[in-house]
Amino acid sequence: MDTMRVPGRAPASGLVYRVQHVRELSQSAYVLRFERNGLEFEPGQYVNVGPRGSIAMREYSVYSSREDDFLEVLVKEVEGGLVSRALKRGKPGDAVNVEGPFGFFTTEEPERRSAKYLFVASGTGVSPFHSLVRSYPGLDYTLLHGVRARSELYEPAVFDPKRLVSCVSREAGGGFHGRVTDYLRAHPVDPESLCYLCGNCDMIYEAFDILRSAGVPADHLFAEVYF
Ligand SMILES: Cc1cc2nc3c(=O)[nH]c(=O)nc-3n(C[C@H](O)[C@H](O)[C@H](O)COP(=O)(O)OP(=O)(O)OC[C@H]3O[C@@H](n4cnc5c(N)ncnc54)[C@H](O)[C@@H]3O)c2cc1C
Numbered sequence: 042m043d044t045m046r047v048p049g050r051a052p053a054s055g056l057v058y059r060v061q062h063v064r065e066l067s068q069s070a071y072v073l074r075f076e077r078n079g080l081e082f083e084p085g086q087y088v089n090v091g092p093r094g095s096i097a098m099r100e101y102s103v104y105s106s107r108e109d110d111f112l113e114v115l116v117k118e119v120e121g122g123l124v125s126r127a128l129k130r131g132k133p134g135d136a137v138n139v140e141g142p143f144g145f146f147t148t149e150e151p152e153r154r155s156a157k158y159l160f161v162a163s164g165t166g167v168s169p170f171h172s173l174v175r176s177y178p179g180l181d182y183t184l185l186h187g188v189r190a191r192s193e194l195y196e197p198a199v200f201d202p203k204r205l206v207s208c209v210s211r212e213a214g215g216g217f218h219g220r221v222t223d224y225l226r227a228h229p230v231d232p233e234s235l236c237y238l239c240g241n242c243d244m245i246y247e248a249f250d251i252l253r254s255a256g257v258p259a260d261h262l263f264a265e266v267y268f
Contacts, residue, residue, distance in 0.1 A: 166240025
């Protein structure tokens with residue numbers, strides 16, 4: 042896999058980081074906070090994280106802001122999952138292995154001042170947008186966050202309520218009852234928008250086709266597939 046160096050900085054790869062806190066957001070989702078150790082990243086990038094003493098590592102988008110003096114990742118515990126279950130048991134002072142940052146799911150400085158962004162997330166795919174919005178408060182964005190239940194709308198207060206559309210598919214009470222793809226089919230998209238899609242591949246493929254049909258050019262579409 043390719044890695045991207047943040048200009049002028051060497052990636053702080055393969056270091057041991059100390060866990061500071063595990064914040065439970067729901068029965069299965071949690072935020073793992075660990076020391077930053079000077080690691081520089083662009084919001085939208087991910088790090089590889091694994092429990093100390095194991096060679097297993099998995100990719101996790103950075104959830105925290107580039108201004109924070111710690112690093113956070115938002116993790117959903119996957120049934121039978123090796124790393125997502127092990128990290129949840131982390132206690133303050135425990136060591137985790139961290140490599141990175143990696144990835145190109147990032148925004149560019151000149152565009153950030155004028156572009157209109159459409160962020161589309163499913164589940165924990167909201168994580169890079171959390172980092173982006175906290176790192177760059179002036180962004181002109183709309184976030185569609187697709188979840189099955191309201192309990193999966195992780196820490197929504199970070200987002201401007203006028204810019205957040207919570208698409209809840211299996212219970213009432215979201216801003217929109219249905220999937221993000223149902224919302225996209227029913228609501229026109231400005232084809233000039235820069236569209237960032239993050240989460241599971243089924244959502245991404247479907248949203249990609251809808252947006253292309255709505256006239257969004259391929260070079261305005263960016264995707265980060267989690268699984
Ligand atoms: C670039 C990138 C960024 C990612 N960022 C995040 C992130 O910010 N937060 C996050 O929670 N995950 C993220 N993931 C997914 C993460 O890397 C792991 O795949 C996930 O945590 C499962 O790892 P595991 O070791 O627990 O499960 P494994 O033991 O590797 O897998 C167990 C099974 O679960 C399936 N599976 C994997 N992920 C999911 C999922 N989310 N839901 C349901 N089934 C799944 C696998 O296909 C496999 O069949 C990201 C993946 C990529 C490629």
